[in-house]
Structure formats: structure tokens, C-alpha cells
Amino acid sequence: MYRKQLIHVIVFVIIVAISFQNSYNPFETNDVTTFSNEVQQVSKKEDALYREIQTKSAQFAKDPQNAVIDRVWKKTPGRNGLKVNVDKSYEQMKKKGTFDKTLLVYDEIAPEVTLADLPPAPIYRGHPEKQMTALMINVSWGTEYIPTILNVLKENNVKATFFIEGKWAKENSDFVKMIAEQGHVIGNHAYNHPDMAHLSKTEMTEQIQKTNDIIKAITGKAPTLFAPPSGSFNDQVVDVADEMDMETILWTVDTIDWQNPTVSVMVNRVSSKIHPGAMVLMHPTSPTAQGLDSLITVIKDKGYKLGTVDTLLSEER
Structure with missing residues (x-):
């Protein structure tokens, strides 16, 4: 009899334990996490540092600045605006415990008008306040200098834009692959280096399309x-493109490397003319192959990214 009662008690205890384990608990798992986050959020917003970041943001x-057609520089890209991300900035500063503007975290705000929204027009430069420049290398000859140029770019961790002639690409496909890899x-530099402004619309289209293909x-x-x-170029060239x-x-800065200047003359020329948003024109020539490393150093020393x-034409800051 005693053993039977003991068994009943044990079974009852097990049933109660299982029932309690499976019952709804409003303070478990996700509910606990949500509640904790809400408490932390309230606490954070009451912190004087958080309120200071909000006030100063x-x-x-x-x-943001919209893309425009400039009277002189024609099609000019816009630039993203900045808005302080108060929560992320607070996370950056809370260990220090005091406001530090160098630790502010920003969200970028896109402009309403981008380059794609503008009518056809040539582009000479990036945004005039963007602390970046771009190297554009037009290729239709100078094949022997391509390996050196690529090595210098790789050593300096710089990416350039190669505008390649279609005929040259067809004859030097391994180099084209190397450049891309x-x-x-890689941009388009027409098929056989014609004077585009003196072609018919059909010829313009063929020059560009054949090279693209x-x-x-x-x-x-x-x-x-x-x-x-x-x-x-003329307006029709721009329209066809x-x-x-x-x-x-x-471009806005020309190395004039095709005139075979000394390296120092070429580098000094670029150094004196470089500016925010500049596009620097060069070709695969001996001066460029020899002076590219120095030229990159000069541009970086002036505080510009390459x-x-x-990338230069994007709205990103």
C-alpha cells in the first residue's frame, strides 16, 4: 500500500514538472530580450551623453547636393549628404563617456538628382569637393609599357580606368584580360582612333558598338x-554614347606624356594642376611607366584618394 502511494506521488510530481515546463512564461527567450532592449533604450536616451549627441547632430x-549641368564643366555629379547616426555614435563614445566629434558615425543621404537624371553632356571631373582623383589611361599603342604600369598600380594598391581602343583590344586580348582581372x-576608346567629331552618326555608332562587343x-x-x-567630340557623339x-x-589634368617629357616635368605638371575631383589623362608611354610611382605618391601626399x-563620379563621399 505504501509503495503504491509512493508511486502515485512520484507520477504526480513528474506531471506537475512537465506541465510547469511547458507553460507560457512571458519573461522567457524573445520576450526577455525585447524587454531588456526596451529598458536599455530608455536608459540610453536618458544618458546626458546621448542627449548631447542628439542636440549637436x-x-x-x-x-545632399544634386548633379547639375555646369556652364563650364558640363555634367557634374552630385554628392551625398550626411546625417549623424545618434545610436551608433553613442555606442562609439559611451566607453569614453564624453562627446568626441571624431567618433561620430554618419549615414549618407542620396541627392534627388543624379548623373543618370541629367540630359546628355560630357563629363570632365568629379564633384569639386570630393577629395578623390582618378587616373584614366587611354590605350591604342604603347603595348610594351602596359606590364610596368600594371605592376606599379598593383604595388601602390591603386585602381585605374583604362580606355581601350577596340582594334588594340582585339590584337592584345591577353592584356585586356589582365587589366580586368x-x-x-575598362572603358571604350572607339575602334581605330578616329576623329569622332567628323564621323556620320552611323560611323560613330559602329566605332563605339564594335569596341563594346x-x-x-x-x-x-x-x-x-x-x-x-x-x-x-561634338554633341552628336555625346548623344550617340x-x-x-x-x-x-x-579630363581636367593632362600629363602630356605623349610629348615625351622628362619624369620630373610630367610629375610637376600634375602636382601643380591636381584638384578635388580631377581626372588625370595619361597613356602607356615611357614617361608614364617610369614616373607613375612618383606621380601616385605626389597625389596621395596632397591628401587625395585615387x-x-x-567611383569618382559616384555620389559617395
Whole structure:
């Protein structure tokens, strides 16, 4: 009898334990996490440091700037605005316990008008306040200097934009692949270096399309940037490129490396003319192969980042 009662008690205890384990507990798992987060959020917002960041955030905000057609510089990219992310900034500063503007975290705010929204026009430079420049290397000859140029770019961790002639690409597909595989951007430099401004619309289209087809066949990707040979263009050239979803790219700083200057003359020329948003024109020449390392150093020493043309033209700060 005693044993039977003991068994009943044990079974009852087990049933109660199982029932209690499976019952709803409002303070378990996700509910506990949610409750804890809400408490932390309230506590954070009551912190004097958090309120200080909120109060001061407006003075560090910057409005986005729309892309425009400049009277002189034509199509000019816009620039993202900045808004202080109060929560992330607080996380950065709470260990220190005091406000430090160098620890502010920002969110970028896109402008309402981008380059894609503007009518066709040539592009000479990036945003005039963007502390970045881009190297654009137009290639239709100088094959022997390509390996050296690529090595210098790799050693300096710099990506450039190579505007490649279609005929040259067809004859030097291994170099084109190498350029693409090393992370550089490839643009279109027409098929056989014509004076684009003196071609018919049909001829313009053929020059650009044929080159796009060749480059895509080699790299798997068609260019979106077009640099007219010798910088020769007219409105129709720009319109034809636009119809093919391509931007027409010119430059603001010319190395004049094709005139075979000494390295020091070339580097000093670039150093004196470099500016925010600059696009630096060069070719695969002996002066460029010899002086590229020094030229990169000079640009970086002036506080500029070096990026590809498409990065320079983006709204990112």
C-alpha cells in the first residue's frame, strides 16, 4: 500500500514538472530580450551623453547636393549628404563617456538628382569637393609599357580606368584580360582612333558598338564609359554614347606624356594642376611607366584618394 502511494506521488510530481515546463512564461527567450532592449533604450536616451549627441547632430549634418549641368564643366555629379547616426555614435563614445566629434558615425543621404537624371553632356571631373582623383589611361599603342604600369598600380594598391581602343583590344586580348582581372575598370576608346567629331552618326555608332562587343567578348562585361580619341567630340557623339547608355568622359589634368617629357616635368605638371575631383589623362608611354610611382605618391601626399572614374563620379563621399 505504501509503495503504491509512493508511486502515485512520484507520477504526480513528474506531471506537475512537465506541465510547469511547458507553460507560457512571458519573461522567457524573445520576450526577455525585447524587454531588456526596451529598458536599455530608455536608459540610453536618458544618458546626458546621448542627449548631447542628439542636440549637436544638426551642426554636423550636410545636405545632399544634386548633379547639375555646369556652364563650364558640363555634367557634374552630385554628392551625398550626411546625417549623424545618434545610436551608433553613442555606442562609439559611451566607453569614453564624453562627446568626441571624431567618433561620430554618419549615414549618407542620396541627392534627388543624379548623373543618370541629367540630359546628355560630357563629363570632365568629379564633384569639386570630393577629395578623390582618378587616373584614366587611354590605350591604342604603347603595348610594351602596359606590364610596368600594371605592376606599379598593383604595388601602390591603386585602381585605374583604362580606355581601350577596340582594334588594340582585339590584337592584345591577353592584356585586356589582365587589366580586368587586376580590378581596373575598362572603358571604350572607339575602334581605330578616329576623329569622332567628323564621323556620320552611323560611323560613330559602329566605332563605339564594335569596341563594346570586342571588350565584352574578352572580359564578359561591356563598358559604360566612352573616352573620344584625342578628346574630339561634338554633341552628336555625346548623344550617340548616351543612346548606348554610356557617359562621355574627358579630363581636367593632362600629363602630356605623349610629348615625351622628362619624369620630373610630367610629375610637376600634375602636382601643380591636381584638384578635388580631377581626372588625370595619361597613356602607356615611357614617361608614364617610369614616373607613375612618383606621380601616385605626389597625389596621395596632397591628401587625395585615387579611384576609378566610376567611383569618382559616384555620389559617395
